[in-house]
Amino acid sequence: xxxxxxxxxxxxxxxxxxxxxxxxxxxxxxxxxxxxxxxxxxxxxxxxxxxxxxxxxxxxxxxxxxxxxxxxxxxxxxxxxxxxxxxxxxxxxxxxxxxxxxxxxxxxxxxxxxxxxxxxxxxxxxxxxxxxxxxxxxxxxxxxxxxxxxxxxxxxxxxxxxxxxxxxxxxxxxxxxx
Numbered sequence: 001x002x003x004x005x006x007x008x009x010x011x012x013x014x015x016x017x018x019x020x021x022x023x024x025x026x027x028x029x030x031x032x033x034x035x036x037x038x039x040x041x042x043x044x045x046x047x048x049x050x051x052x053x054x055x056x057x058x059x060x061x062x063x064x065x066x067x068x069x070x071x072x073x074x075x076x077x078x079x080x081x082x083x084x085x086x087x088x089x090x091x092x093x094x095x096x097x098x099x100x101x102x103x104x105x106x107x108x109x110x111x112x113x114x115x116x117x118x119x120x121x122x123x124x125x126x127x128x129x130x131x132x133x134x135x136x137x138x139x140x141x142x143x144x145x146x147x148x149x150x151x152x153x154x155x156x157x158x159x160x161x162x163x164x165x166x167x168x169x170x171x172x173x174x175x176x177x178x
Contacts, residue, residue, distance in 0.1 A: 010076045098122055
């Protein structure tokens with residue numbers, strides 16, 4: 001395996017990330033022998049949340065404007081309401097997500113993260129799930145929305161919420177294995 005096959009990008013905004021939706025897939029990726037890389041729109045540290053309460057901070061490894069899809073085996077998009085809402089206003093983040101999905105490499109999005117997929121215009125004719133409040137946005141963007149813990153549509157992996165993390169993490173590591 002080359003280094004690129006080992007690296008997994010976790011794309012987040014500077015704040016508003018649902019902490020468990022970052023840390024649990026991160027641990028699963030590490031345990032599967034891959035290297036998670038925290039990519040953000042700003043350098044320094046990002047602020048995670050436990051629902052509405054501030055959680056831990058995490059150091060940014062790379063800026064989205066300076067990374068290339070070719071450097072990574074997969075992309076994980078953690079949720080949290082504010083995180084994807086901020087990402088979808090950042091052209092570099094939207095472009096990175098769009099290019100990643102078009103590359104055919106695995107892209108995994110949980111909870112509110114599909115908002116960034118909508119902005120990247122990559123959900124048309126795809127089937128996915130999300131936090132229930134996003135279903136109208138996803139349908140309006142041309143997706144089929146399903147209320148299931150896990151939906152895998154080709155290279156797109158989606159789950160609804162933190163309760164779905166065991167299935168989500170397994171799907172991410174399975175995609176990296178094969």
